Amino acid sequence: MRKWILVVGLVVLTGLYCSGIGSAAGTIKIGFNIPLTGDIPKVGEGSKYAGEMLKERINKAGGLKVGNKVYPLEFIYQDNEAKAESATATALKLITQDKVLAIIGPQSSKQAIPAGEVCDANKTIMISPWSTNPKTTQNRPWVFRACFLDPFQGPVLANFATKELKAKKAAVLYDIASDYPKGLAEFFKEAFEKIHGKGSVVAFETFTTKDRDFSAQLTKIIASKADVLFTPQYYDEVPLIIKQAHELGWKKPVLGSDSWGSAELMKLCGKDCIGSYFSTHYAAAGAKGATKEFIESYKAKYGYEPDDVAALTWDAIRMLLQAVQNTKGLTGNLEKDRKAIRDQLAKVKEFDGITGKMTFTGKNGDPIKCAVLVKISPEGTFNFYKSVCP
Numbered sequence: 001m002r003k004w005i006l007v008v009g010l011v012v013l014t015g016l017y018c019s020g021i022g023s024a025a026g027t028i029k030i031g032f033n034i035p036l037t038g039d040i041p042k043v044g045e046g047s048k049y050a051g052e053m054l055k056e057r058i059n060k061a062g063g064l065k066v067g068n069k070v071y072p073l074e075f076i077y078q079d080n081e082a083k084a085e086s087a088t089a090t091a092l093k094l095i096t097q098d099k100v101l102a103i104i105g106p107q108s109s110k111q112a113i114p115a116g117e118v119c120d121a122n123k124t125i126m127i128s129p130w131s132t133n134p135k136t137t138q139n140r141p142w143v144f145r146a147c148f149l150d151p152f153q154g155p156v157l158a159n160f161a162t163k164e165l166k167a168k169k170a171a172v173l174y175d176i177a178s179d180y181p182k183g184l185a186e187f188f189k190e191a192f193e194k195i196h197g198k199g200s201v202v203a204f205e206t207f208t209t210k211d212r213d214f215s216a217q218l219t220k221i222i223a224s225k226a227d228v229l230f231t232p233q234y235y236d237e238v239p240l241i242i243k244q245a246h247e248l249g250w251k252k253p254v255l256g257s258d259s260w261g262s263a264e265l266m267k268l269c270g271k272d273c274i275g276s277y278f279s280t281h282y283a284a285a286g287a288k289g290a291t292k293e294f295i296e297s298y299k300a301k302y303g304y305e306p307d308d309v310a311a312l313t314w315d316a317i318r319m320l321l322q323a324v325q326n327t328k329g330l331t332g333n334l335e336k337d338r339k340a341i342r343d344q345l346a347k348v349k350e351f352d353g354i355t356g357k358m359t360f361t362g363k364n365g366d367p368i369k370c371a372v373l374v375k376i377s378p379e380g381t382f383n384f385y386k387s388v389c390p
Contacts, residue, residue: 154187
């Protein structure tokens with residue numbers, strides 16, 4: 001059964017929208033705190049496209065039924081420019097001026113961590129589809145995510161490098177000024193050295209955001225005689241790193257993380273990325289069932305294959321809407337409705353998303369879910385290699 005039908009199926013087709021409930025306009029108003037400009041605009045684009053596709057389907061069918069009333073969805077997309085300070089300002093605007101019921105995003109940990117503080121302090125639900133850093137949800141009962149965490153992803157990659165790539169020595173190159181790569185690099189190092197012993201990460205090289213010349217670090221990495229290079233950077237930086245590594249003589253495997261999964265990666269990287277592996281949330285190539293349907297619908301509408309951010313955003317919105325429906329009815333009092341939705345979201349079990357099943361334990365906003373490892377094929381597609389579950 002198609003996943004989106006689970007939501008649409010609860011719709012009353014007469015479309016008699018109530019007023020004064022859920023928001024002043026009688027809509028289910030959801031804010032999006034996403035990077036539509038800045039370093040990673042494709043991340044924001046994929047999130048917005050997924051949101052628009054889901055909203056159009058539900059509204060076209062009449063709206064979302066909550067209790068005995070039906071509401072149209074209203075999505076507000078705000079650009080955080082991929083900056084931490086803009087993400088906090090955007091969160092505050094959505095909460096206080098736009099008076100949204102909940103917020104989807106930010107996607108990257110660099111923006112999600114500070115924005116999460118704002119949302120939690122203002123008792124407004126935030127779901128980050130893509131932020132894997134533990135700090136995003138830590139001690140924040142109002143903040144959730146739709147992805148796995150780096151303390152899980154780091155060991156998954158360390159085990160993969162050991163068992164599948166036969167690596168005994170590893171090198172790491174990461175941006176020390178950004179929360180996501182810094183955190184994941186440290187989790188990988190800890191897990192790899194737990195397997196192979198202290199010092200088995202023979203090169204742990206750093207750079208700073210906006211750097212574009214990595215030759216000094218890569219020269220050290222090649223001299224270290226590491227068996228694998230792990231670089232948990234974003235899709236716009238990975239091609240520069242791998243191209244320069246190859247130019248300097250690196251011929252061994254390169255391993256990446258879920259920040260690689262953009263549709264733009266292969267346009268920027270080309271043949272240099274072929275044969276590389278990375279961990280992610282779903283694999284488009286060979287997808288089946290609801291995931292395949294989502295991919296085909298998205299591709300038909302927007303002209304390209306959705307990346308993991310789009311898929312995770314789709315799941316994050318659907319989880320939120322499920323929690324809204326589980327309240328059995330909205331009061332029109334924004335504070336009470338936000339609290340009721342938060343409480344229902346924390347109870348979600350075995351949610352069947354297109355990126356896998358998700359369960360919240362009620363202890364925090366982190367779902368229990370599996371990771372997927374993909375290999376970049378000679379044709380440049382992200383092919384499923386294996387899945388790893390907690």
